[in-house]
Amino acid sequence: MxxxxxxxxxxxxxxxxxxxxxxxxxxxxxxxxxxxxxxxxxxxxxxxxxxxxxxxxxxxxxxxxxxxxxxxxxxxxxxxxxxxxxxxxxxxxxxxxxxxxxxxxxxxxxxETEDDRKSVIVELRSGTGGDEACLFVEDILRMYTMYFKKSGWKYKIIHAQKGGIKGYKEIILDLNGEKGVYGNLKYESGVHRVQRIPKTESQGRVHTSAITVAVLPKVKDIEVNINLSDIKKDTFRSSGSGGQHVNKTESAVRLTHIPSKITVECQEERSQHKNFEKAISVLRSRIYQNEKEKRSRKISIKRKSLVSTGDRSIKIRTYNYPKNRVTDHRIHKSIYNLSEFMNGNIQEMINLLKLFENK
The missing domain is CATH 1.20.58 (Methane Monooxygenase Hydroxylase; Chain G, domain 1)
Known part of the structure; x- marks a missing residue:
């Protein structure tokens, strides 16, 4: 210097x-x-x-x-x-x-923002591509959980909706760590696209599918005050694992925040009370993120390049299996070791995104 x-x-x-x-x-x-x-x-x-x-x-x-x-x-x-x-x-x-x-x-x-040091809610959802997109949700879930393990973070599944054949249509994780969880994972929010030959493809054609990733900072009730009168609560029978219990008890919870029309489901716990607590946590994070994105949109008018706005409609990354390549479109960076990347070695890309944003 x-x-x-x-x-x-x-x-x-x-x-x-x-x-x-x-x-x-x-x-x-x-x-x-x-x-x-x-x-x-x-x-x-x-x-x-x-x-x-x-x-x-x-x-x-x-x-x-x-x-x-x-x-x-x-x-x-x-x-x-x-x-x-x-x-x-x-x-x-x-x-x-x-x-x-x-x-x-x-x-x-x-x-750095206080958010950067927070634990997070991670939401993965299948997009275009049908069953192949559901399979890719499972692949990305594996990639992240391996990264979490390397980082010393712990996670729990809050909600899971299975795909038609395999994989997941939707999965929500509660992720906790000592520091820097959101500061690292905030760059993952957006559309993740995969290009590969599906196992069901008989003619060897490459298909393109997409999933969305949302990383939301976990917030306390003192940061987002939710009025319970603004919440509509529905209960239903869980479609997850749990044997006879899930067929007899309406333990699954669906919460709708009437002002924002945000809906959250949780069915992983056997207790309706525990599902309600987890659903409230996710709902609070989504409401907080909505407000955060509104502020980010105002800031982005002044600043041309924001790589961590959390906008889930923007295509951020392509995973090209035939070429063994992963490309981040925000910084035009490609890594030619997709197999290692999918094994949770994603920190190099995150570091590059941090450097780009700090510039």
Whole structure:
């Protein structure tokens, strides 16, 4: 990082620190523990950056003085001392630059949206392609669950609707992890297209099918307040596994949020109460995402390229089996190792998407 570029970044951090210092002592912030903790964490990081910034400026001033001596002083002994001093200053500057870079990166991570650190609801649905699309939902489900395992995240199936022959028409997962779950998976929302020869194809023709993926940040009831009078609740018999129990008990739950017309089903639990709780969690996330997408549309007017808007109608990726290739259309990047990609090795693509968006 060039010194001028670093100085500009440090100057911006100093201004941000001064603004944060004023905000953190406001009564409305102090009374809101959640906001106060977020601001306090930001304040502590920025204070460290500002301290390095002041030290950095002092060292740059000393460097100018030493350079002046080396250029203008004729005393040999003085020049030797100045040379030694310059070496120490340059070492100090290098050390400060590294520390500053690390803190600025840390500050950037902390300034990422709170959503990025949240656990998520993942929804996979078959689109065009009939049975082949249902099979591809199952393939993508396997790809993600292998990725979750590599990342140390845990998931539960909330709702599953089987396909006609094999696979799934729809499957919804509740995914939890210590950090960065939504920050990584938000790039997966959209239409995933597959090009391959179906097992049922007798003439060896390549078919194109598509599925949709939606990644929704999980939100708490304090973030999205749902009025129960706005919810229509229906119960029905589960069509999933569970033996005789599912045929006798109306444990499955369907919730419809009347204002937004969003509908959620959950039937994986034997208890109607547990299904209701899980359905409410999904409903809350979908309502939150709806509002988030409205805001994103407004932002995208100003910003030409947003790779993580969560728009489920945009074709984001093609999985071409005959050519062993996966292509992300948002960044025009292809990886020629589809088999590894389908085994959950998708982090490389996610990292590239992060870099693209940060630009």
């Amino acid at each position: 060039k010194k001028t570029s670093l100085l500009k970044k440090l100057e911006v951090s100093k201004k941000e620190f001064l603004e944060t210092s004023k905000s953190i002592i406001q009564p409305n912030i102090i009374s809101d523990q959640k906001k106060y903790r977020i601001l306090l964490k930001k304040y502590i990081t920025l204070k460290k950056i500002v301290s390095l910034y002041e030290e950095y400026k002092k060292k740059l001033t000393l460097l100018k003085e030493v350079d002046f001596i080396l250029e203008n002083d004729s005393d040999t002994e003085m020049k030797e001392l100045a040379t030694t001093e310059k070496y120490k200053i340059l070492e100090n500057l290098s050390s400060i630059e590294k520390k500053s870079y690390n803190l600025l990166s840390s500050s950037k991570e902390e300034s």
